[in-house]
Amino acid sequence: MENLNDVYNELIMEHSMNSYNKKKLDKCDLCKMGKNPNCGDEIEIELKLDGNKIQDIGFTGHGCAISQASTSIMIDTLKGKTIEEAREIIKTFIEMIKREITDEEELKKLEDAIAFRNISNMPARVKCALLAWHTIEDMLKEQNNNTQK
Amino acid sequence: MNVEDIKKDFPLLENREITYLDNGATAQKPIQVIKAIEEFYEKSNANPHRGAYELSIEATEEYESTRAKIAKFINARHPEEIIFSKNATESLNLIAYSYGMDNLKKDDEVVISIMEHHSNLVPWQKITKATGSKLKYMYINKDFELSDEEIKNKITDKTKIVGITQVSNVLGTINPVKKIIQYAHEKGAIVIVDASQSIPHMKIDVQDLDADFLVFSGHKMLAPLGIGVLYGKKEILDKMTPFLMGGDMIEYVYEQETTFAPLPNKFEAGTQNVEGVIGLGAAIDYIENIGYNKIHDLESEVVSYARQELSKLDYLTLYLTPNVQNHCSVISFNIKGVHPHDVASILDSEKVCLRAGNHCAQPLLRSLGIDSTCRVSFCFYNTKEDVDNLVKALNKTYRMFKKYINK
Numbered sequence: 133m134e135n136l137n138d139v140y141n142e143l144i145m146e147h148s149m150n151s152y153n154k155k156k157l158d159k160c161d162l163c164k165m166g167k168n169p170n171c172g173d174e175i176e177i178e179l180k181l182d183g184n185k186i187q188d189i190g191f192t193g194h195g196c197a198i199s200q201a202s203t204s205i206m207i208d209t210l211k212g213k214t215i216e217e218a219r220e221i222i223k224t225f226i227e228m229i230k231r232e233i234t235d236e237e238e239l240k241k242l243e244d245a246i247a248f249r250n251i252s253n254m255p256a257r258v259k260c261a262l263l264a265w266h267t268i269e270d271m272l273k274e275q276n277n278n279t280q281k
Numbered sequence: 282m283n284v285e286d287i288k289k290d291f292p293l294l295e296n297r298e299i300t301y302l303d304n305g306a307t308a309q310k311p312i313q314v315i316k317a318i319e320e321f322y323e324k325s326n327a328n329p330h331r332g333a334y335e336l337s338i339e340a341t342e343e344y345e346s347t348r349a350k351i352a353k354f355i356n357a358r359h360p361e362e363i364i365f366s367k368n369a370t371e372s373l374n375l376i377a378y379s380y381g382m383d384n385l386k387k388d389d390e391v392v393i394s395i396m397e398h399h400s401n402l403v404p405w406q407k408i409t410k411a412t413g414s415k416l417k418y419m420y421i422n423k424d425f426e427l428s429d430e431e432i433k434n435k436i437t438d439k440t441k442i443v444g445i446t447q448v449s450n451v452l453g454t455i456n457p458v459k460k461i462i463q464y465a466h467e468k469g470a471i472v473i474v475d476a477s478q479s480i481p482h483m484k485i486d487v488q489d490l491d492a493d494f495l496v497f498s499g500h501k502m503l504a505p506l507g508i509g510v511l512y513g514k515k516e517i518l519d520k521m522t523p524f525l526m527g528g529d530m531i532e533y534v535y536e537q538e539t540t541f542a543p544l545p546n547k548f549e550a551g552t553q554n555v556e557g558v559i560g561l562g563a564a565i566d567y568i569e570n571i572g573y574n575k576i577h578d579l580e581s582e583v584v585s586y587a588r589q590e591l592s593k594l595d596y597l598t599l600y601l602t603p604n605v606q607n608h609c610s611v612i613s614f615n616i617k618g619v620h621p622h623d624v625a626s627i628l629d630s631e632k633v634c635l636r637a638g639n640h641c642a643q644p645l646l647r648s649l650g651i652d653s654t655c656r657v658s659f660c661f662y663n664t665k666e667d668v669d670n671l672v673k674a675l676n677k678t679y680r681m682f683k684k685y686i687n688k
Contacts (some may be wrong), residue, residue, distance in 0.1 A: 261624065
């Protein structure tokens with residue numbers, strides 16, 4: 133595979149092994165466990181809101197470098213955003229992985245998470261990169277359902 | 282016959298420049314197997330047991346003569362003790378439903394090893410729950426083996442069924458199957474042997490083992506995907522009720538009642554995977570032509586070399602019995618601090634194919650305190666050069682991760 137170093141780059145490796153986002157929050161508003169039984173990856177994401185704004189996110193659990201780094205970088209990207217902005221970023225990330233979006237301008241809002249754009253060259257690892265994003269997507273969906281009730 | 286000549290029989294190994302070390306998942310196929318299937322479709326294809334015309338009779342003969350060949354291959358007394366299935370999983374489900382469901386009573390016990398593949402584990406959870414019986418496990422010791430003590434502690438007068446894999450698909454541990462069978466029989470239990478990981482590597486003699494049931498998949502022993510075998514003692518199979526109902530497994534069908542065909546048809550409902558059976562026959566011919574002694578010699582040279590070279594890598598954790606005589610083909614390991622899926626991806630970039638994950642043995646891995654491993658598994662066509670490629674690729678992986686690994 134020619135693109136190995138595109139995927140296992142400095143940023144991803146650093147986040148996967150020594151993430152400052154790997155922590156329990158003192159108090160959280162939303163919490164969800166994401167699992168990938170096939171590889172045994174399990175991550176728990178905790179999220180603290182300040183009104184409509186994402187104040188803090190932390191994660192715990194274990195998994196491969198791709199899933200750990202993807203979770204950590206996702207947290208960097210989403211922290212400080214509103215729920216609506218976060219939803220848009222999550223959608224863009226998932227579409228980037230599926231190669232439905234390639235427009236550079238549009239991808240800019242992903243900030244560092246753009247590092248995962250080449251993961252589609254490693255089809256076996258796509259689900260690792262998506263685990264945290266799908267988990268937080270579901271988490272925000274549930275939040276939406278609850279507030280509408 | 283040297284290994285270079287043997288390799289030439291395997292078109293995939295010639296066509297792809299890879300180091301294929303995932304034989305425990307499935308083996309590559311020799312040209313003789315591929316040709317046998319092609320020839321069947323070009324010259325003999327018809328539905329066995331159905332037509333009165335020459336072609337169908339020929340197809341029936343090929344199908345039934347392969348059954349006899351398999352019986353001889355594992356030294357079964359009668360050809361009708363060989364039942365074709367789609368794989369070991371289906372064979373095990375057949376036993377669980379047709380034997381387990383009818384013979385287990387409340388408070389009876391089913392004993393299996395913690396090494397079992399999910400296919401010899403999950404069906405027993407279902408059947409023991411349905412019958413009110415209990416599922417118990419034989420655990421492994423620090424050498425990744427079953428001790429005599431553990432076997433005797435778990436198999437008791439309450440035990441009715443014992444399920445045991447002959448070779449662990451994660452650890453490569455060879456289990457003392459003959460001893461377990463002898464002991465289980467003393468206690469009045471029947472024994473099911475999962476030979477999926479053993480039959481590609483060692484001679485199986487069901488009479489010598491005195492196994493009540495023995496199952497395996499064809500595709501791990503050079504045959505096509507989708508063909509499997511169930512061996513059962515005739516007197517046990519005769520008493521069992523059918524598993525799948527349909528065509529060819531019946532005698533007379535009335536509106537409300539049916540009588541069933543005798544063995545082996547009773548357990549072979551519907552049109553069978555005849556090309557798979559033909560391919561399996563050719564795979565057996567291929568194995569017998571090389572001979573298990575030669576296979577053993579070729580494999581043990583390479584596997585010993587792999588044990589030796591992997592042991593030198595101090596960044597690896599090996600899940601491997603130190604007792605060479607109890608080990609076969611499979612080696613599981615982890616790079617400390619690196620997830621097996623990352624290892625597999627980086628090895629893939631070096632064209633080294635291995636398996637990473639839980640290997641359909643989650644309870645075993647949980648008992649070892651891990652949730653996945655890297656696993657290499659060898660076939661007689663593998664060489665020391667394959668091991669060198671593996672080690673080179675592992676070194677590369679370790680170099681990539683070294684500076685990031687948490688100290």
